[in-house]
Amino acid sequence: MLFGRFAFTVRYTWFKNWVNSPAGQRLGLAAIPDGPVNLRMLRRTLALELAYRPGGVLASKIHLKHVAVATTEGYACRPGGAQAELLSEVNKHESDRNLDLVLAEFRNYQQGILPAGPGARSLTAFFASIDTEITAAFETTPKIQHNDRDILNLLTKRAKVLHLGPANYCWFTDPSRALCLKIAGTPTADRPLVGMCDSARCPQATHHPTHRPVWAEHAERTKTFIGQLGKTRTVERDRLRADHDRALRVIAEIDAATTPQPNQDIP
Ligand code: SF4
Known part of the structure; x- marks a missing residue:
C-alpha cells in the first residue's frame, strides 16, 4: 500500500482546515476547495504529477510498484514507449x-x-x-x-x-x-x-x-x-x-x- 494504514479522512480534514486557515494563507498556500477526496484519487493525482516530470514515468513505475511500465503509462494517461511499441506491432500485424x-x-x-x-x-x-x-x-x-x-x-x-x-x-x-x-x-x-x-x-x-x-x-x-x-x-x-x-x-x-x-x- 502506497500510503500505509492511517485514518485518512480525519487527517485530511485537519490538513485542509489548516491550509485554508490564516496560517496556511500566510504561507501562500492555495486554498483547497470543498469536495470529496479519497486515497484512490490522491494516488492517481500523485501518479500524474510524478509522471509529467522529466523521467517521471519511470519514477512513477517504481514508486507505485507497477510490474510493467505500460501499466504506469496507462495509469498516467501518457502513452509512451511500451504502448507505442504495442500499437506499432498491432498495426504491422493488421497490415500483413x-x-x-x-x-x-x-x-x-x-x-x-x-x-x-x-x-x-x-x-x-x-x-x-x-x-x-x-x-x-x-x-x-x-x-x-x-x-x-x-x-x-x-x-x-x-x-x-x-x-x-x-x-x-x-x-x-x-x-x-x-x-x-x-x-x-x-x-x-x-x-x-x-x-x-x-x-x-x-x-x-x-x-x-x-x-x-x-x-x-x-x-x-x-x-x-x-x-x-x-x-x-x-x-x-x-x-x-x-x-x-x-x-x-x-x-x-x-x-x-x-x-x-x-x-x-x-x-
Ligand atoms: S462497408 Fe460502408 S457502411 Fe460498412 S463500414 Fe465500410 S463504409 Fe461503413
Whole structure:
C-alpha cells in the first residue's frame, strides 16, 4: 500500500482546515476547495504529477510498484514507449493480414471466383487492372517470374483501405460514399464505423465466400424469429421478413459470384 494504514479522512480534514486557515494563507498556500477526496484519487493525482516530470514515468513505475511500465503509462494517461511499441506491432500485424486477404482475393479473381456485394464491380475492376499490369510486365520481360512480392507491391495501396466487418469487407476509399458515416452524420471521418455497417447497401462493401456462413446463420435465425411471432405482430414480422430476404439475396449473390467463371473483361 502506497500510503500505509492511517485514518485518512480525519487527517485530511485537519490538513485542509489548516491550509485554508490564516496560517496556511500566510504561507501562500492555495486554498483547497470543498469536495470529496479519497486515497484512490490522491494516488492517481500523485501518479500524474510524478509522471509529467522529466523521467517521471519511470519514477512513477517504481514508486507505485507497477510490474510493467505500460501499466504506469496507462495509469498516467501518457502513452509512451511500451504502448507505442504495442500499437506499432498491432498495426504491422493488421497490415500483413490485410495484404494476405487482398492477395487471396486477387488469386480468387484469377480463378474466376469474384466478389459480390455493392462494391464488387469496383474491386473486380481494380483486380482486372492489376492483372493487366502483370500480364503487360510479363510480355515485356518474359524471363522474369512475377512472384507474390511483386503482386503484393501492387496491392499494398488497396490493402491499406481494407477494414473487416463481421459479414463483409469494407474498402474505405472515399469517406463521402460511406453509408455508415452518412447515417452517423460524420461524413468526413477518416475511419468507417463498422458497428453501423449496412453492407448490403454501401457501395464500399463486398461479400466473399468467407462471409457466407455468417449470412446463412443470420437468415436461419431470422426465419426462426418470424416463426415464433404472434399473429398481431405485423410490423415486426414485416421488418424481419425484409431482413430475411436481404440475407437470402446476399447469399444468392455470393453463390453466383463464387461459381468459377472464365476471366473476362469488366464492362
Ligand atoms: S457502411 Fe460498412 S462497408 Fe460502408 S463504409 Fe461503413 S463500414 Fe465500410
